[in-house]
Amino acid sequence: MxxxxxxxxxxxxxxxxxxxxxxxxxxxxxxxxxxxxxxxxxxxxxxxxxxxxxxxxxxxxxxxxxxxxxxxxxxxxxxxxxxxxxxxxxxxxxxxxxxxxxxxxxxxxxxxxxxxxxxxxxxxxxxxxxxxxxxxHGYNHRSYIVVSGTEKAESLTRYYDMHPELGMNYLGYFGNKVTSPLYQGTYADVIPFMKEYAIDYIYCYGGDMDTRAFKEIADAAYEMESEVKLLPDYIDIPNRLDVEYHDYIPIFRYLPQTFYQTREAYLKRVFDIFFSCIVIVGGFPFFLLLGLATKITSRGPAIYRQRRTGLMGKPFTIYKFRSMKVNAEQRHSLGETDERITPWGHFMRRTRLDELPQFFNVLKGDMSIVGPRPLAGYDIDILKRDMPEGYRLLVSVKPGLTSIGQTLYGYASNAREIKERANIDLTYAPSLQEDVSIIFRTVRVIFAASGK
Incomplete structure (x- = not known):
């Protein structure tokens, strides 16, 4: 067994x-x-x-x-x-x-x-x-493969890569098209591979797969005590699908939900107010020192204000410690080579200290401690064009002072990076435990000065 x-x-x-x-x-x-x-x-x-x-x-x-x-x-x-x-x-x-x-x-x-x-x-x-x-630490792991549906395989592996604590090892992709980096063969190669490597989970996408091939794989999986899971055609819809059975026929009911419902939103708001008050009151002298250092190291105000898009697309003013020169062109940062960023600004960006004034945005109710990053105008244009459903979901929840995309990816400087970070933020599953985990990751970034 x-x-x-x-x-x-x-x-x-x-x-x-x-x-x-x-x-x-x-x-x-x-x-x-x-x-x-x-x-x-x-x-x-x-x-x-x-x-x-x-x-x-x-x-x-x-x-x-x-x-x-x-x-x-x-x-x-x-x-x-x-x-x-x-x-x-x-x-x-x-x-x-x-x-x-x-x-x-x-x-x-x-x-x-x-x-x-x-x-x-x-x-x-x-x-x-x-x-x-x-x-x-490498124990209690499970292996899985994906059969058919290259894009679905990439979405699934990206999710498990983002959550290594789940202990899922990707061993390969099977299909009629050689389009995946870990391509292992056609449908006929699945069962021998399962026997050789004792695969735990087989994810099958039915859109490109015939019933006979699926039945053979499912029967073999049953004999080998492996579990078969189905990836539906609607995996790209960023909403929840509720399944109900009419006899043996699965019917998916489309639920136009947002990231979280009323109970979770209330708990997050209580946590946001409590945590923000502790940081602002306890760290107020530190806020003053950062503001003074910003004023001394470059000409201009200590606090930078910018219009961002928040909940349901409503604009609001975000506060940050100024990291760029005054009257800098309004476009994405180019990283370490960006001449608009001051030397002190580079340090604040790597440690995320420039984001601290956003705790006042959290108290005002414009933002949450954890959530997708607030979108600037150039982000919105790209996401509305290339990821309309993803954009709709991102703005269905309050933007966050920090996010899973911000801690694992960092700042985005072009269209490709904007979409990659948005896809990471879409993996966020709101819960108190997840929020605390992301906060700890952010603290590690601050002390290691490893922010991108």
Missing amino acids: KHRYSSFIPLINIATDMLLLNLSYFVAYFYNYDDFNGVLQDPYLSLWGVINIGWMVLVFIIKPYVFSRVQFSTSHLELRFLTLLAVHGALVSLYITATQGYYFSRLHLALLYSSFFVLGSLWRVVFVWGLKQYRL
């Missing part, structure tokens, strides 16, 4: 949750009664049994630890954990009501669930972080 150790991941989480549940139960009891005299005597012995048996039953029903690699994140685990806690609490309440056990301490139960929530949440953060580090 392939990857037999992966089956231990749910078992580790089940065992840890059981340990934390019982630890919380006994600690809450001791805090409430200041001893353990009656903790394993009726009626608390019966309550302890119901709590443990109820939890195990719900674990096997809800399956809170079964996720794909892409979904195995703190946010997904936390959501399942909260669901499990709520159902378990309702189950225990039903037991108390049915047995008329109103003598049970409400404080004990409140402490039990609150402490278990804190400990369980911390465990999920640590476990997901540890598993990602484990994969980044």
Whole structure:
């Protein structure tokens, strides 16, 4: 059986949750009664049994630890954990009501669930972080190939390259056209390749592939315990597709959604205000020093203002520490060779310190801490012409002070780079965990002065 150790991941989480549940139960009891005299005597012995048996039953029903690699994140685990806690609490309440056990301490139960929530949440953060580090060091990897659809293969491999913590190794492309750098052969070569390299995932694009070839590959994959995944024709549409089945016929429902919905937008706004206030208040002396250094090193104002495009295409004024000479031509930076940038400006751009005044844009509500970079006029013209759907999605969310494209790619100086960075920003999946991760990447860029 392939990857037999992966089956231990749910078992580790089940065992840890059981340990934390019982630890919380006994600690809450001791805090409430200041001893353990009656903790394993009726009626608390019966309550302890119901709590443990109820939890195990719900674990096997809800399956809170079964996720794909892409979904195995703190946010997904936390959501399942909260669901499990709520159902378990309702189950225990039903037991108390049915047995008329109103003598049970409400404080004990409140402490039990609150402490278990804190400990369980911390465990999920640590476990997901540890598993990602484990994969980044070359362990727990999976191999995959793409069959048919060269452009789809490039989009998929680019996504996995952007997320090395998923541990996905691309071994090649199969199709009738030799257009991919890792071209391995035609459809007839797929099954021998699968057998030789024990491929874990086979991504098939049906647009150029006949049913007979797909059926042969799918049957072989089943025998080799490999998983087949389909890339639909609509992969280039930057919206979500909801699938529903009419008997065995999959029907895709087009959902014109933006990057995130109301709940995520509210949480991001709370986080933006909290984080910005901390940075502005705590770093205000540093802001003054940067402004003074900008004034001393070149003639002109310390703060530079420019019109950018924000949410839903609405223009706003962005603030930055001035890194160019006064009255510089309004076009993209050419990098280290750009004569418009001052020596001090080069340093601020490499460390991203010129972006710090945008925390005031965040407080005003024009921007978020993390999101696609705010677009200038020349960016908009290029993206509207060459990536209209991508542009629409980029402006459906507040622009960010930093972005995944900014940390991994940097500044863009021509049409090709503008589109490449936009494609990277389109891989952004808004969540608190993702935002914190991007913030840490930005901090590394600042201290290493490695910004492009």
